[in-house]
Amino acid sequence: MNDYGADGIIGKGPYGTVDKGRLGDNTMICIKEYNMGGKYKSFQALSNKIALLSQMNHKNVVRLLGGCVEGKTPLLVYEFIHNGTLYDHIQRSLLQRSGRPPLSFKLRLK
Incomplete structure (x- = not known):
């Protein structure tokens, strides 16, 4: 949505920025851009979180849809909750x- 414009940002915190987006089928998503100098000091800590979230399936937990951990800024894609x-x-x-x-x-x- 708008190439990560300021109007797509829905939150900021110690872990990084959360942006709102839309997939090709109009599914709303949230994209977390992790700041590796913040909450997650290593890729191992983030990898542990990804492993845990990818195994969870509960109606009260936001689903992890995918992501990319290559590069300096790892991205995780979650379902968007209205x-x-x-x-x-x-x-x-x-x-x-x-x-x-x-x-x-x-x-x-x-």
Whole structure:
């Protein structure tokens, strides 16, 4: 989307940048560009994460679709989840702006 333009960036953190994109079949994806000097100090640590994520299949875990770990900036491609993050849904500020009530404690535990 827009050659990694600023309008496609949906997050930044110690690990790098997260961009929103679209595959050829219009499937929405997230692309994490990892900063190897940040959270992941070595390719081995990132490789361990990839091995773990590629084996996970759960309705509450974002699926790893693929990636590229060659070069200076490894990229991982995840499915895009609409409606914000779990953090967004737990925090009242986002929910109040959307007009929905915050999640109850019982629902959070579920």
